Amino acid sequence: MAFEKNNAQIQKKDISVISRIFSVQEVGVIIPLIVLILLFYFLNNAFLSAPNVFSILKVLAFYGIVAVGETLLILGGDIDISVGSVAGFGAVFSTFLMMKFSCFGLLNTPYEWIGVIACMIITLGACSLVGFLNGFLVVDMKMPAFIVTIATLWAVRGAVMVVTNGNPIYPLPLFFMDTIGRAQIPIVKVGTEVLGISLPFIVFIILVVVFEILLRRSKFGRNIYATGSNREVAKLAGINTRKVRFMNFVIISMLAGLSGMLVAAFTRQGYPPIGDSWEMFIIAGCAIGGIALAGGYGSLIGTLIGVFIMNIVNTGLVMVGINTFLQGTVQGVIILVAVYVDIIRRNRKVLS
Amino acid sequence: MADSELKNVKTGNAGLKFIKKIFEIQEVNTILPVLILVIVAISLNPGFVTPLNLAAIGRRMSMWGLVAIGEALIIMTGNFDISIGAIVALACTFFAVAATTWHIPLVIAILLTILLSVTFSAISGFVVVKLKINSFLTTIAMLFIARGLARTLTYSRPVPIAPAQGSAIFLHFGQAEPLGMSWNFFVFIALIIVFQVILKKTAYGRKIYATGDNPNVARLSGINTDNIKISMFIISGVMIGLASVFLTAKEAMGNPVWGMGWELQAIAAVAIGGISLIGGAGSMIGLLIGVIMMQVIGNILILLQINLNMQSVVLGVIMIFATILDLKRRNRILGKID
Numbered sequence: 001m002a003f004e005k006n007n008a009q010i011q012k013k014d015i016s017v018i019s020r021i022f023s024v025q026e027v028g029v030i031i032p033l034i035v036l037i038l039l040f041y042f043l044n045n046a047f048l049s050a051p052n053v054f055s056i057l058k059v060l061a062f063y064g065i066v067a068v069g070e071t072l073l074i075l076g077g078d079i080d081i082s083v084g085s086v087a088g089f090g091a092v093f094s095t096f097l098m099m100k101f102s103c104f105g106l107l108n109t110p111y112e113w114i115g116v117i118a119c120m121i122i123t124l125g126a127c128s129l130v131g132f133l134n135g136f137l138v139v140d141m142k143m144p145a146f147i148v149t150i151a152t153l154w155a156v157r158g159a160v161m162v163v164t165n166g167n168p169i170y171p172l173p174l175f176f177m178d179t180i181g182r183a184q185i186p187i188v189k190v191g192t193e194v195l196g197i198s199l200p201f202i203v204f205i206i207l208v209v210v211f212e213i214l215l216r217r218s219k220f221g222r223n224i225y226a227t228g229s230n231r232e233v234a235k236l237a238g239i240n241t242r243k244v245r246f247m248n249f250v251i252i253s254m255l256a257g258l259s260g261m262l263v264a265a266f267t268r269q270g271y272p273p274i275g276d277s278w279e280m281f282i283i284a285g286c287a288i289g290g291i292a293l294a295g296g297y298g299s300l301i302g303t304l305i306g307v308f309i310m311n312i313v314n315t316g317l318v319m320v321g322i323n324t325f326l327q328g329t330v331q332g333v334i335i336l337v338a339v340y341v342d343i344i345r346r347n348r349k350v351l352s
Numbered sequence: 353m354a355d356s357e358l359k360n361v362k363t364g365n366a367g368l369k370f371i372k373k374i375f376e377i378q379e380v381n382t383i384l385p386v387l388i389l390v391i392v393a394i395s396l397n398p399g400f401v402t403p404l405n406l407a408a409i410g411r412r413m414s415m416w417g418l419v420a421i422g423e424a425l426i427i428m429t430g431n432f433d434i435s436i437g438a439i440v441a442l443a444c445t446f447f448a449v450a451a452t453t454w455h456i457p458l459v460i461a462i463l464l465t466i467l468l469s470v471t472f473s474a475i476s477g478f479v480v481v482k483l484k485i486n487s488f489l490t491t492i493a494m495l496f497i498a499r500g501l502a503r504t505l506t507y508s509r510p511v512p513i514a515p516a517q518g519s520a521i522f523l524h525f526g527q528a529e530p531l532g533m534s535w536n537f538f539v540f541i542a543l544i545i546v547f548q549v550i551l552k553k554t555a556y557g558r559k560i561y562a563t564g565d566n567p568n569v570a571r572l573s574g575i576n577t578d579n580i581k582i583s584m585f586i587i588s589g590v591m592i593g594l595a596s597v598f599l600t601a602k603e604a605m606g607n608p609v610w611g612m613g614w615e616l617q618a619i620a621a622v623a624i625g626g627i628s629l630i631g632g633a634g635s636m637i638g639l640l641i642g643v644i645m646m647q648v649i650g651n652i653l654i655l656l657q658i659n660l661n662m663q664s665v666v667l668g669v670i671m672i673f674a675t676i677l678d679l680k681r682r683n684r685i686l687g688k689i690d
Contacts (some may be wrong), residue, residue, distance in 0.1 A: 079488075143675050144629055146432070146488070150616055151675075155668030161661035280492050293486045325508055328500030335493040339485050 028345050029290055029305045032338070036309060040316035047319050050188050054195045058266075060311040061200035064304065065259040067282045068207045069252030071303040074286055075215070076248045077228040077295030078138060081149040083256040083282060085156035086130050087275030090257030092160050094123035095169040095176075095270025103173055113175045120261055127257030128250045130156060135249035139242050153279070160272050169270035181265035200262045207255070212300040224248070229296025284331065285310045288338040297346075309334065386645050393648065397655045405651065407532040413647035414533075414540035415602075417640075418595040419611075420618035421543055422473075422588025424639045427622050428551075429564045429581045430631030431480055431487035435472070435494035436592055436618065437611030442502040443469045443596035448511035448606025458522050466593030470586055472498060477585025481578045495615075502608035510607040513600070526601020536598040541640075543591075548636040560584070565632030620667060621646050624674040642674075 040047040066083050073080050098107070103115025130152060137148040171177075184196035215221030226234040227241045234241050256275070264270045289306025291298030313334060317327050393400040419436050426433045447465040450456045456464065476494050480487040513523065528535060551557035562570040563577045571577050600606050619629075625642025627634025649670065653663050 137672060141676060141679070143672070143679060147619070147623060147629055147675050148672065150619065151668040151671040153668070154616070154664040154671070158661050158664030158666075158668065162659050162665065165659075166661070280495065283489070284492060284496075287489050293489055323504050325503030326500050328496040329504065330500070332493040332496030332498075332500065335496070336479065336485070336490065339489055339493075340483055343483070343485065 028341065029288065029302055029309070029338070033305050033309050033312070036312055036316065040312065040320060043320045047316060050190055050195050051193075052315065052319070054187075054197070056311055056315050057201045058198045059315075060307055061198065061204040062259050062263050062266075063278065063282055063285065063311070064204040064307045065200065065207060065262070066252070066256045066278060067285050067303050067307050068204070068211055068300060069248075069255035070282050070286055071289075071291055071298065071300055072211065072215075072224060073248045073252050074283075074291050074293060075228045075295060075298060076224045076245055077231060078145040078245055078248060079149065079283070079293070080134065080249065080252050081146065081279045081283075082130065082134065082152040082156060083252060084275035084278035085153045085160070086127055086253050086256040087260030087263070087278060088160050088272055089130070089156050090123050090127050090260030091264035091274040092164055092169060092260075092270045092272055093126055093257075094119050094261045095172055095264055096163075097122060098173050098176060099169055099171075107173055112173050113179070116173050116175045116180070120258075123261060124254050124257055127253045129253075131250035131253030132246075134253065135246040138249065139245045157276075164270075164272045166272055168272065170268065172264070172268060172270070176265050177268045180262070181268060198266075200259070200266070203258070203262070208300050208304050215300065225296055227295075281310060282307075284335045287335060290342045292346075306338075309338075383641055386641055386648070389645065389648055389652070393652045393655070396652070400652065400655055403532060405655075407529075409644075409647050409651050410537050411529075411534045413643050414537040415595060415599055416614050416617055417540050417621075417643040418536065418543065418591050418598070419588075419614055420621050420639060420643055421540075421547060421636070422584075422591035423615070423618040424622050424625070424627055424634065424636070425547070425560070425584045426487075426588055427564075427619070427627060427629060428560055428631055428634055429577075429584050430567065431581060431584070432619070433473070433476060433491045433585070433588060434488065434615050435476060435491040435498055436588065437614035438495040438498035438502070439469050439472050439589075439592050440596050440599070440611030440614060441608050442472070442498040442505075443593055444600045444606040444610055445502045445506045445511060445608050446606070447596060447600045448513055449505055451513055452511060462597050465597055466590060469593035469596060470589035473585045473589030473592065474582065477582040480585070481581045499608070506606070506608050508608055510605050512605040522601055523604050526598060526604070534598075534602065536595070536602075539594065539598075544636045544640050551635060561632055563631075564628075617646060617667075620671045620674070623671055623678060626678060628678060629675070645670075 037048075046052060066087065070080060070083065097103075097119040098116060101119075103112055103119060106112050106115030134145075134149055134152055137143050138145045180199065183199040184194075185202070186194045186196040188195050215224065223234070223239050223241075223244045226237065226239055227244045231241050260274055263274050267274075285306040286298070286303050287293060287306065288309050289298065289302030289304070291302060291306075310331065313331055314327055317330060318324055322330075390400075399405060419440060423433055423436060443465050446468055447461055450461040450464060451458060472494060476487075476491055479485055479490045525535060530538070551560060559570070559575045559580050562573070562575055563580045567577045570580075599610065621642035622634070622639060623629055623642070624645050625634065625638035625640070627638055627642075646667070649666060650663055653666060654660075
């Protein structure tokens with residue numbers, strides 16, 4: 001009798017584990033990802049070839065780094081449209097510092113790397129100022145985040161274009177181009193080229209892991225969720241929502257700047273239009289990943305999958321031979337379907 | 353407010369009441385910056401007031417201003433539409449392709465173009481209202497879809513309309529300059545007046561405000577808020593269709609890169625014009641002022657030979673100030689009611 005009871009309990013536990021796995025919000029998003037990968041693979045086997053996979057991972061990381069910040073911000077109930085411009089600002093400002101100030105006199109010396117890293121750190125600081133401005137206007141002046149960040153999108157992009165006249169900044173320090181731009185963990189060798197996991201992708205994964213743990217396990221994360229789901233209640237519960245939102249704005253601006261610098265290092269020039277129209281791509285990635293735009297619901301694993309889906313569709317359509325101009329259309333349809341499915345799933349969960 | 357009015361009636365100070373009433377209209381706050389701007393412009397460059405320049409401002413603003421009317425109506429009911437620029441591109445290229453490659457008679461092509469943009473906007477409206485997906489997200493998706501279709505339709509190349517095969521009248525219509533303006537300028541002004549009257553004088557207009565102000569209360573008081581919201585998207589679609597036909601006629605071609613940034617320009621004009629970005633307040637006169645202001649600023653920057661890229665910096669800063677003004681005004685009105 002006791003044994004049977006025990007057995008039943010164990011069975012119950014098993015079911016609950018399985019149902020728990022399937023009730024995890026990310027599973028709903030990972031199925032379309034797998035379906036898409038298989039679909040593209042069957043249509044063109046080269047889709048899963050090493051060069052293609054590593055090139056997808058490399059490109060995806062640039063968006064992904066910013067998407068991490070955007071996720072934190074959306075979870076906290078805000079939104080940032082200015083990320084693309086801040087990325088362009090980061091790319092141009094860092095390369096400007098490196099070349100105009102010759103890495104503080106360390107250019108072409110053995111200590112060049114110190115100068116380059118100093119320039120990058122200063123750039124991160126400058127980018128965080130944009131975040132502070134956004135935060136000040138949204139949080140303290142109580143303006144709609146959407147409008148404020150459209151305004152900073154214009155202002156920052158305009159300033160970048162005015163200063164550079166639209167001309168790219170190059171050549172860049174060798175350390176920046178070759179060490180940072182080409183750094184990777186070598187995995188396979190195809191012909192003469194060594195393929196591997198690029199530095200931006202490593203940074204992206206580290207950011208996802210660190211912030212995912214913070215979101216789930218720390219006070220920092222719980223405060224973000226609380227602020228996003230109901231700001232008034234969070235305030236009454238003693239959470240400093242102002243600090244939480246401010247911090248999110250600063251974090252995303254710094255991540256956008258970092259991503260811009262990595263693009264500059266990879267493309268070997270500080271090109272002013274870097275980051276143009278990233279915002280839509282990144283917000284779409286977050287939305288596909290199941291981040292509720294109203295705030296308070298979602299996770300970074302979801303964003304990771306969403307960014308993967310957006311990039312895989314982009315590359316896959318090319319490889320399948322569909323008119324590249326249709327990419328946008330297909331992405332748009334995917335966004336709508338993904339968001340709608342997410343809403344249905346969430347409603348069902350609430351009902352049950 | 354009621355007290356002060358009563359006092360005025362008692363003292364019979366009709367003039368003071370009139371002036372007070374004028375200054376309580378929100379547009380007065382937005383027209384002052386325009387006046388200041390115009391004075392600055394004239395003092396910096398007298399070329400600003402030449403009829404040629406003023407006509408150019410009028411012609412240019414009425415093109416994207418038409419689209420801004422639809423955007424303003426959508427914002428008044430508490431939604432956003434980011435896709436308007438992309439739908440303009442799709443409608444323009446569709447029209448050009450229909451008129452040249454497919455040899456569809458012009459009148460039918462015009463109707464089909466408007467039908468196309470209405471369909472796209474109506475889909476956005478339906479998805480936002482019935483499926484309850486955030487309007488911002490929905491229209492980002494529609495932006496991708498429309499821009500992608502426009503590029504696919506023309507292989508990302510502009511499609512010129514040759515002045516032959518009966519299109520000559522149409523092109524002449526698009527490029528005509530009655531009274532130094534263009535026809536779409538008069539259409540724009542007429543539509544502004546029509547919608548101002550609808551908003552302020554009809555039951556439908558009051559329903560629009562009520563829906564934007566508080567959808568729940570509006571629904572409880574018997575307004576079909578879903579229909580109101582969708583109808584705003586449909587009106588916006590008609591505006592986009594009209595603007596696209598005018599634009600195609602004027603430029604004698606359809607180009608899939610047109611309309612980029614129109615949505616942001618329209619939203620900025622809405623914000624400057626004192627239309628609340630949360631919905632429920634504002635007027636078409638305010639929008640007209642916002643549109644004029646945006647165009648005048650662009651014009652002044654060109655006249656002063658300032659770097660073109662500087663324009664977006666200035667617009668960004670102006671947008672922030674416009675929103676701050678909007679918030680201050682709303683707080684004051686709310687304070688009064690309380």
